Every structure is written in C-alpha cells, then in structure tokens.
Amino acid sequence: SSVCLSAEKWDFESDLGGWRGWGMDREITRPRPIVELTADNPKSGKQCLVIRDDVTEGAPYANYPYGEIKPGVQYVLKGWVRSDVERDQANTYIGAIQMKEIDGKPVFAGVNFIPINKITKEWTQFSGILEFGGDIKAVELMIRPTIWNQNNDKAQLWVDDIEFRPLKAVSFEKLDIKRYDILESTGTV
Numbered sequence: 570s571s572v573c574l575s576a577e578k579w580d581f582e583s584d585l586g587g588w589r590g591w592g593m594d595r596e597i598t599r600p601r602p603i604v605e606l607t608a609d610n611p612k613s614g615k616q617c618l619v620i621r622d623d624v625t626e627g628a629p630y631a632n633y634p635y636g637e638i639k640p641g642v643q644y645v646l647k648g649w650v651r652s653d654v655e656r657d658q659a660n661t662y663i664g665a666i667q668m669k670e671i672d673g674k675p676v677f678a679g680v681n682f683i684p685i686n687k688i689t690k691e692w693t694q695f696s697g698i699l700e701f702g703g704d705i706k707a708v709e710l711m712i713r714p715t716i717w718n719q720n721n722d723k724a725q726l727w728v729d730d731i732e733f734r735p736l737k738a739v740s741f742e743k744l745d746i747k748r749y750d751i752l753e754s755t756g757t758v
Contacts (some may be wrong), residue, residue: 577633579648581591581606588618592630592713603629612692612729618733618743620726622714631728633710635668637677639735645695646710648731652688653724661726662716665699665708669706678705695701697728698736 579586590603592601605619611617620631638644650663664682668675683697701708713726 572636573603576635577732579617580614580620580631581729582614584599586633588631588633590620590629591711592627592629604631607727610651610726611727612651614729617727617729620712620714620728623723623725624724626698628713630662630711630713632666632712633733635707635709637706638701640701642701644699644701644733645696645736645737646683646699646731646733647694649692649693649694649699649729650685651663651690651727652713652714653688653690653698653726655713656688656724661685661724662711662713663695664697665701665723667701667705668707668709669702669704670706675707678702692729 575658579588585606585743588604592603604618605651606616607619608616609619618630618631622629640753644665646663646665652661662680662682663685666680666681667678670676670679680754681699681701683695683696683699685695688692712728714726730745
C-alpha cells in the first residue's frame with residue numbers, strides 16, 4: 570500500500586525519512602550502504618543523506634517508495650546536492666518514476682527528470698517542476714549518482730533539505746521557479 574505524497578520535506582536530521590537504497594542485486598556484496606545519514610558537511614543542520622554507487626556490478630540509487638499523487642497536478646521537487654566529482658545531467662538523475670493503473674494493476678509509465686547543469690563538490694540547489702498526466706496515479710522519487718547503463722561509473726552524492734509538493738497556481742511563467750519560491754516564501758503568492 571502506498572502513501573499519499575501531498576507535501577513532503579526531508580531534512581535528514583533524525584532519520585532517512587523513508588528514503589532507501591535500491592537498484593542492485595541483493596547477492597552483490599557492498600563495501601558500504603547505498604544510503605545513510607552522515608555528518609559530512611551537511612547543507613544545514615547536523616546531517617544529510619549520502620547516496621553511493623561504489624560497485625561495478627549494478628547501478629544503486631536512492632528512492633522514496635511509490636506514493637499516490639493527485640492526477641494532473643504539477644509538483645515542485647527541490648533540494649540541495651553535491652558530489653565527490655563534477656557531474657552533469659548525462660551522469661546524474663533526480664526525478665520521479667511514474668506509475669499508472671491498467672486493469673487494476675500498477676504499470677510503469679515513464680520517468681520525469683529535473684534538468685541539472687552541473688553538480689560539484691559545493692552545495693548546489695536543484696529545483697524543477699514535474700508534470701504528470703491525468704492517468705498517473707503514483708510516483709517514486711529517485712536520486713541516481715550514476716546512470717544505469719554505465720555500470721563502471723562510480724560516484725557519491727550528498728543531498729539535503731529535499732521538498733516535494735504540489736505547485737500553486739501563479740500568474741507568471743512556471744519556468745521561473747526561483748522567483749516563485751521567493752514570492753511563495755514571503756507570502757505574496
């Protein structure tokens with residue numbers, strides 16, 4: 570049974586907040602967990618989440634398990650990310666896996682990604698609008714340090730202060746997400 574993803578925030582101060590490691594054969598021996606909390610230079614507070622792909626036999630990633638969404642609603646996904654090496658969109662994915670229902674069964678319906686220019690060793694904010702069609706019933710949020718078809722690629726990502734919430738109706742272009750966030754935080758939206 571999935572939970573409703575209405576408005577979620579994860580600061581990783583007390584626990585993983587439901588995020589987990591995924592995307593590997595359970596038989597593979599790992600040197601360290603895929604995801605864990607760390608006090609290694611968090612963006613804010615005392616800790617953040619580290620996501621590791623440190624094996625060549627798989628493509629592990631962090632996910633927030635499937636949650637129900639409101640069909641046809643746009644969502645904002647934002648937070649902070651840094652990497653052990655400089656990375657770009659070709660190497661790192663942050664977004665959502667979409668599921669729809671056919672004959673009462675969940676079926677994969679595609680992936681939405683947030684555009685990322687560069688991720689460096691310094692904290693960088695990511696933000697984007699994820700649009701889901703009216704037939705999409707649930708999504709799984711994911712953060713991938715490496716893409717799944719380059720198994721020899723290894724990387725670590727640290728994330729902090731992640732937020733996923735419905736987008737409020739505004740009168741200016743929705744691509745201007747930074748302006749939207751400033752107006753929303755001041756209560757003028």
